Amino acid sequence: xxxHGHVAISCIGVRKQxxxxxxxxxxxxxVWLVKGRKGDLSKKFQALNHVSLEVKQGxxxxxxxxxxxxxxxxxxxxxxxxxxxxxxxxxRGRVAGLIEVGAGFHHDLSGRDNVYLNGAIxxxxxxxxxxxxxxxxxxSEIGEFIDTEVKFYSSGMYxxxxxxxxxxxxxxxxxxxxxxxxxxxPFQRKCIAKIxxxxxxxxxxxxxxxxxxxxxxxxxxGVLLEHGEIVMDGDVHEVVGELRRRSATV
Amino acid sequence: MAGxxxxxxKPGIGRGLLDVYGDRFLLKxxxxxxxxxRYRGSVLGLMWSYVKPLMQFLIYFIALGIFLxxxxxxxxxxxxxxSGIVLVNFFTESLSNATRSIVDNRDLIRKIYLPRExxxxxxxxxSAAHFLPQLLVLIGACLFVGWTPSILQIAAAILIxxxxxxxxxxxxxxxxxxxxxxxxxENIVDMIVMVVTWASPVLYVWTMVERVMGExxxxxxxxxxxxxxxxxxxxxxxxxxxxxxPVSDTMPPDLLNFxxxxxxIISVAILFIGQLMFRRLSVHFAQEL
Ligand SMILES: Nc1ncnc2c1ncn2[C@@H]1O[C@H](COP(=O)(O)OP(=O)(O)O)[C@@H](O)[C@H]1O
Ligand SMILES: [Mg+2]
Numbered sequence: 001x002x003x004h005g006h007v008a009i010s011c012i013g014v015r016k017q018x019x020x021x022x023x024x025x026x027x028x029x030x031v032w033l034v035k036g037r038k039g040d041l042s043k044k045f046q047a048l049n050h051v052s053l054e055v056k057q058g059x060x061x062x063x064x065x066x067x068x069x070x071x072x073x074x075x076x077x078x079x080x081x082x083x084x085x086x087x088x089x090x091x092r093g094r095v096a097g098l099i100e101v102g103a104g105f106h107h108d109l110s111g112r113d114n115v116y117l118n119g120a121i122x123x124x125x126x127x128x129x130x131x132x133x134x135x136x137x138x139x140s141e142i143g144e145f146i147d148t149e150v151k152f153y154s155s156g157m158y159x160x161x162x163x164x165x166x167x168x169x170x171x172x173x174x175x176x177x178x179x180x181x182x183x184x185x186p187f188q189r190k191c192i193a194k195i196x197x198x199x200x201x202x203x204x205x206x207x208x209x210x211x212x213x214x215x216x217x218x219x220x221x222g223v224l225l226e227h228g229e230i231v232m233d234g235d236v237h238e239v240v241g242e243l244r245r246r247s248a249t250v
Numbered sequence: 251m252a253g254x255x256x257x258x259x260k261p262g263i264g265r266g267l268l269d270v271y272g273d274r275f276l277l278k279x280x281x282x283x284x285x286x287x288r289y290r291g292s293v294l295g296l297m298w299s300y301v302k303p304l305m306q307f308l309i310y311f312i313a314l315g316i317f318l319x320x321x322x323x324x325x326x327x328x329x330x331x332x333s334g335i336v337l338v339n340f341f342t343e344s345l346s347n348a349t350r351s352i353v354d355n356r357d358l359i360r361k362i363y364l365p366r367e368x369x370x371x372x373x374x375x376x377s378a379a380h381f382l383p384q385l386l387v388l389i390g391a392c393l394f395v396g397w398t399p400s401i402l403q404i405a406a407a408i409l410i411x412x413x414x415x416x417x418x419x420x421x422x423x424x425x426x427x428x429x430x431x432x433x434x435x436e437n438i439v440d441m442i443v444m445v446v447t448w449a450s451p452v453l454y455v456w457t458m459v460e461r462v463m464g465e466x467x468x469x470x471x472x473x474x475x476x477x478x479x480x481x482x483x484x485x486x487x488x489x490x491x492x493x494x495x496p497v498s499d500t501m502p503p504d505l506l507n508f509x510x511x512x513x514x515i516i517s518v519a520i521l522f523i524g525q526l527m528f529r530r531l532s533v534h535f536a537q538e539l
Binding site for chain 2 (some may be wrong): 007010018019025026027076077078079080081082083088089090091095097103104106108110113116117120121122124125127242
């Protein structure tokens with residue numbers, strides 16, 4: 001076990017609800033107001049309920065749970081994309097969300113332009129990208145295609161470049177959502193090796209993945225979410241076992 | 251940023267436009283991307299930003315200048331017209347693109363936290379990149395007919411450029427944020443854009459308005475774009491007039507010493523309100539988009 005330092009992620013009593021709005025038009029909203037607010041314009045849905053969680057620097061945590069249990073929502077709260085409706089979320093150091101690789105990619109730009117744009121979106125400075133550029137291209141195995149427009153890439157090439165940029169951003173906390181299965185077998189192994197390397201370097205990892213065996217090899221600690229509440233928090237093997245038991249009975 | 255790395259902070263809470271200033275590199279890349287993408291696969295590329303306003307200019311010049319004979323009472327009507335058109339285009343392009351910018355970038359906003367003000371601000375810079383070539387055409391035309399501006403007039407034009415950018419950013423922040431919740435915002439802005447060309451003295455001269463509005467003329471002057479266009483006329487059109495082309499009232503009274511400061515205050519106030527509204531509404535952008 002590595003020794004852990006300060007708190008990297010702290011969630012205290014976090015609540016998040018979504019409003020399932022039925023309308024996007026001013027007309028319907030006005031009609032609703034005029035008619036004396038009869039009926040409901042919106043339905044509320046509790047996605048996270050009193051989630052409290054503390055992750056220390058250097059910890060590797062797997063966030064587990066069935067579909068719709070709120071895993072992505074929690075990651076988005078930690079990355080700052082969403083704001084909680086109750087409780088507090090706090091983080092230490094730069095947090096990079098690999099919530100979806102290639103989110104900032106633009107199809108009509110070359111690979112090179114996309115490396116700069118995506119790197120900057122993920123918080124890198126111009127100097128950092130200049131320094132990392134060759135390493136990013138090498139890891140992605142894109143080679144001479146780097147100056148080709150991204151729309152001509154195969155989906156594998158696209159994901160490899162996006163993943164490569166993301167792992168080169170060098171934040172203190174990595175949030176990883178369902179992206180470990182990137183590209184073909186050999187590249188997947190390379191990605192996983194890279195993530196393990198990050199863990200060994202003392203980076204904090206917070207991983208969501210459907211591949212339970214994989215997650216158990218990368219992470220030490222498991223957190224199980226069910227209907228937006230933490231139902232278990234402990235050694236990753238035990239939590240994976242519990243999740244398997246629960247999904248078997250469903 | 252590095253200085254704060256040893257403290258626990260709440261993620262996703264920015265300082266608005268100040269963060270945009272801190273993220274100039276990303277802003278530059280976003281502006282460059284917009285320009286590249288806007289003209290992808292087009293032969294003329296950025297040349298289109300000359301063609302469109304020239305076309306607009308020709309239509310107005312023929313319809314209003316020649317058919318309705320505005321050219322008779324307004325010497326150098328072509329310069330008069332074009333200097334207003336380029337400025338109003340800068341404003342309308344800034345505003346309508348800024349309004350769409352948040353919804354257009356929804357894929358990014360839903361997945362990665364960035365200072366969201368970046369998107370409207372970037373569109374205003376893109377509009378500025380389209381405005382500058384048009385300005386060069388205007389200056390060329392002015393020089394051709396003998397333009398002798400004073401330093402003060404040049405300085406006033408630069409000030410007006412900044413003011414219109416501030417106004418466009420402010421309104422763009424407001425309507426861009428509201429557009430996330432009510433897509434009607436785009437239609438309202440389309441209407442504003444249509445009205446602005448006619449609600450400021452671009453095609454006609456201000457004395458025609460004063461004749462109709464009388465003591466209510468100050469209402470017309472409250473529109474910052476009216477003042478902006480008049481100052482542009484003062485900088486680009488008035489110095490091209492010869493001694494034998496006298497125009498009695500080239501400028502509305504108190505333009506520089508009263509209305510210019512007033513419209514600057516209005517523009518800054520709109521930017522301020524726009525930023526406040528944007529901050530309130532941007533908290534839920536990611537889940538509403
Ligand atoms: N922007 C949103 N608006 C409304 N409902 C949402 C939104 N995002 C997520 N949800 C709902 O919240 C619940 C949890 O979603 P999510 O966190 O994506 O689950 P997971 O990643 O564990 O599969 C789901 O029921 C989903 O439909
Ligand atoms: Mg998910």
